[in-house]
Amino acid sequence: MNLYTELVHLPDLLFHQYCIKQFGINRGVYNTIDEWFFDKGNKNILERRQRIFHFLNWCLQNGLAANGKIKFGPGNLSKNLMDYSEGNFSFDVPLFMQKDQALIYKISMEG
Numbered sequence: 001m002n003l004y005t006e007l008v009h010l011p012d013l014l015f016h017q018y019c020i021k022q023f024g025i026n027r028g029v030y031n032t033i034d035e036w037f038f039d040k041g042n043k044n045i046l047e048r049r050q051r052i053f054h055f056l057n058w059c060l061q062n063g064l065a066a067n068g069k070i071k072f073g074p075g076n077l078s079k080n081l082m083d084y085s086e087g088n089f090s091f092d093v094p095l096f097m098q099k100d101q102a103l104i105y106k107i108s109m110e111g
Contacts, residue, residue, distance in 0.1 A: 008049045015049060023056045024069025029077060036081050055084050 010018065019030055033052050042048040059070050059080060072080060 007053070008046055019052065019056060023060070024065070024067075025056070029070075029072065032077060033081065036078075040085065055081070058084055058087075 007015070007018065016027070016030055019025060020027065025033075030052075033055060034048065037048045037051050037055075042051055056070065059065065062080075064070050064072065064080065
C-alpha cells in the first residue's frame with residue numbers, strides 16, 4: 001500500500017487530524033470542505049477524501065498559504081471551492097512524493 005492509499009484509508013479522526021496538521025486549517029474549515037463536497041454529490045467517503053486532499057493541495061499551489069498554513073479569509077473558502085470545482089482535474093494518477101515528512105501533490109489538469 002502506498003502512502004496516498006494509506007492516507008485516504010485512515011480512520012476519520014486521524015485523516016482529519018492529518019489535514020489540520022499538514023495544511024494548517026481548523027476543524028470548522030475541514031468540516032465545511034467535507035460537507036461542500038458531500039452536497040455536490042461526493043457521497044463515497046474515499047472519493048470525498050481524495051477531493052478534500054486534492055483541493056487543499058490546489059490551495060497551496062495557488063498561493064493561499066502563509067507560513068505553511070492555508071488562510072481563506074471571510075467568504076473566500078466558498079469562492080475557492082467554486083473556483084476549484086470549475087477546474088477539470090484528473091484524480092487517477094496519484095503523483096505523491098515524500099519530502100521532509102511532508103506530502104507534495106502534483107496536480108494533474110486535463111483539457
